[in-house]
Amino acid sequence: MNTVVQGNPAAHQPPADVVTEGLQPFLHDVCTTLYAPSLVLSRPAGDIAGGPDGFFHGDRRLLSTLSVRVEGVPVLPVSNTMSSADRTAFRAVLRGVGEHTADPAVTLHRVRSVEPGVLREELEIANAGVKEIRVEVVVGAGSDLASMIDVKSGRTSPALPAELDGDALVWRRDEVTVRLRATSGSPRIDAATGELRFEVALAARQSWSTTLECVVTDDEPLRFPAVARDAVPWSPTALRSADHRMDQFFARSVGDLERLLLADPEHPEDQFLAAGSPWFLTLFGRDSLWAARMLLPLGTELAAGTLRTLARRQGITTDARSDEQPGKILHEVRREGLKLNEGPTLPPVYYGTVDATPLWVILLHDAWRWGLDPEQVRDLLPHAEAALEWLATYGDADGDGLLEYIDVSGLGLANQGWKDSGDSIRWRDGRLAEAPIALCEVQAYGYEAAMGGAALLRAFGRPGAERWEEWAERLKRRFRESFWVEDEAGRYPAVALDAAKRPVDSVTSGFGHLLGTGLLDEEESALLAARLAGPELNSGFGLRTLSTDSTGFNPFGYHIGSIWPHDTAIAVHGLARAGFPAEAASLAGGLVAASTTFEGRLPELFAGHGSAVDSVPAPYPASCRPQAWSAASAVALLQAALGLEADVPAATLRFSPRAAEGIGPLDLTGLRVAGAPLSVRLDAAGRIQVEAPDTLTVHGADRAGDASK
Incomplete structure (x- = not known):
């Protein structure tokens, strides 16, 4: 199939004493959110955490780390949901915060969406409990601007220093600039650590939200651009x-x-x-x-x-x-x-x-x-x-x-x-x-x-x-x-x-x-x-x-x-x-x-x-x-x-539905032939009815509304 980099792939997060430099990383446990030529690979809980993980665009890794944590509080993931190829949601519980029974009271909801050259991550802290809570939400980020080839080959690249530019963390190298900012929440930003810190106070039944936005500027034109x-x-x-x-x-x-x-x-x-x-x-x-x-x-x-x-x-x-x-x-x-x-x-x-x-x-x-x-x-x-x-x-x-x-x-x-x-x-x-x-x-x-x-x-x-x-x-x-x-x-x-x-x-x-x-x-x-x-x-x-x-x-x-x-x-x-x-x-x-x-x-x-x-x-x-x-x-x-x-x-x-065992009856719409719509209905007896262009003679099926042919 595709070009293969030879060698035994390495596990994504091996023991510390195992050397994996130069070995192709594993992908079976990554969560992928995609809008070509951009994509995000992350842990199932949502964090971008090393290995093959990252926010990529045009075969360049823009973010090599992106984490969301709550200072001093265990954040326990409970689910992720891929609603579409370009949108994934992650839900986690802030354990021990605002609880007055054994039930979880405070949750973190992350909704990730990708567009060409843009990553957005909506964060929401929701307090479903009866107590007021105060927490510090910490977003950590880093960039190495590594090439996709280096990532695939298991070669590590040094992290780039972040700069503070207004309300954004910025990483630059050659023709590429990456900007990460929060659209609301007035975080304290520390370029030295690559962190955005949010002070969140919530009364009972209240929620807090912000959106992280990462955008790339690349002076080198893409080989192949996105499709609207x-x-x-x-x-x-x-x-x-x-x-x-x-x-x-x-x-x-x-x-x-x-x-x-x-x-x-x-x-x-x-x-x-x-x-x-x-x-x-x-x-x-x-x-x-x-x-x-x-x-x-x-x-x-x-x-x-x-x-x-x-x-x-x-x-x-x-x-x-x-x-x-x-x-x-x-x-x-x-x-x-x-x-x-x-x-x-x-x-x-x-x-x-x-x-x-x-x-x-x-x-x-x-x-x-x-x-x-x-x-x-x-x-x-x-x-x-x-x-x-x-x-x-x-x-x-x-x-x-x-x-x-x-x-x-x-x-x-x-x-x-x-x-x-x-x-x-x-x-x-x-x-x-x-x-x-x-x-x-x-x-x-x-x-x-x-x-x-x-x-x-x-x-x-x-x-x-x-x-x-x-x-x-x-x-x-x-x-x-x-x-x-x-x-x-x-x-x-x-x-x-x-x-x-x-x-x-x-x-x-x-x-x-x-x-x-x-x-x-x-x-x-x-x-x-x-x-x-x-x-x-x-x-x-x-x-x-x-x-x-x-x-x-x-x-x-x-x-x-x-x-x-x-x-x-x-x-x-x-x-x-x-x-x-x-x-x-x-x-x-x-x-x-x-x-x-x-x-x-x-x-x-x-x-x-x-x-x-x-x-x-x-x-x-x-x-x-x-x-x-x-x-x-x-x-x-x-x-x-x-x-x-x-x-x-x-x-x-x-039509000849002799290989349709197990999937009929079915209705299939959205097909096209000769530039015109084509829809197919297969009933439990194996008979097919179609809506097809009148210019075509249909064999092995009846036209919809005419079962006499």
Whole structure:
């Protein structure tokens, strides 16, 4: 998936004698409040207290500490509530203050909200007792203005001295200025200690409040600015189903996705999804493309913005350092270079990915089928042609008809598929595969991109369709000849071919990416569906990245046994398209069950122990959350359950709800197709009624109010 800083992550608050400098911090216990490109990471009780915690904006940590305490009084947290992605409330009891029975009498309520470049924290002390109270509320704050890269790498930065500027504490370095003030309450401010002190006297039944406001001024323009609240590129959505877990997962996911949106500064109307919080609030080719593809049932605006944003940055030259090549779609864009623990530094604009380029073509094709304006499609076709040329030249550097990758410079990522950690591609006995590597799922992407590209070229009267269809058929033949291996359970495709073109024989979740792409025949699809449904891969909470019978299996391994929600959602969609609804429903049900452990906000990945071992899934401690393609998985699961496929150029809309077990009846509104509203109702008997544009012929469903068709 995303760029991985290698090394064993460190616990957030380890014993004092344990050295954690230089180790990636854990995130499983942080509370995240988000409005990209700003976010706050804090303790569950609300304080920003070291480690990865902080108020961040544009990959810079503005506040490294922020605490609220009451002098001489224990403040005991009792709850936190995430009302939306950008708003979190914390409630605590002031123990022993104003009490005349065993009941708590005085509480502290903190309500945190984030906007781009602004953090606000509303503080309220409420006295529900019968006695007058007097307390001193102390707000402590500090800043180190550390880069996100340093925080992610576990490198500590010295605290900056605070200045007193009028009624605000101020921290400055280079082009960045951070100001923290209270809007009321007349605190005593001590710049030396970074404290604001409030004297609070409350009679019975009274309350006191103030608002802390932290604002950043940064003279360096952001790589990618925020998106206004009223500019979200999809309509308001709502899901009411028989499975309230699915409802929570869907609602939380869509809310998180709204706050992960960023804009292209060259054309602010073009939006895309940042990959994830906290480390990846930026443009990632693969992540942004997959998330936009999963969200096509919500409309084509996000897909169009993502396609254009990446097309403007499509490779035009050959540069070994950045891995740029003509026609190639980039991997990531950052404010500054990313230093990996093992030494090299990736450049701020890095192209080291083998799959973003075919995924770009696939998204353009699918967006066209969902009704993207033909003129917008036409404008992007030269970029599609350049991407297809990259597949046939740089993507297949040795001319064997398959797509492979190698880090030519030796300074970039060793693995350049979505499983891009250094140990992800390995043999069944645990040995690491040697590059150049040809991944199984990338062959499926290449086939789908070539066939989809051919369809686009033919539909728009451009030459080359036959060439790409022939190229795709050659790839299909080469895949069948080269990838298939066999064990005691039968035939299956290897995860990859290594440098010697030997099939690397581990059993992985990559099977799910092959289904429904056209690369496999019916018999091959059935073999993979059975593997995906088996207990070695299907954990009961989703799909493991590596089979439990592999020597390298580790349930906490980043790509070697953990569960990635987007990976499972891709498999669910592929199974449904390939005609295996029971297997699709089983995997989808496991992912929905897992979502409840994370309050509907599925993380980037979680541990792969499985439901036979754990009643709930264990977090992967360093996982990002929220994360774009994990959140977008909620929409992908619903699309698969409904068997929803659009072909606007052919004026058809199809439904086949065979994988909808457990979630019907349901009502789903806020979808869009061909630029018009689409709503779906599935009843308890499995019948579908839709409200859809009259220009489309609907198959497998009735139009609302007309059940006779």
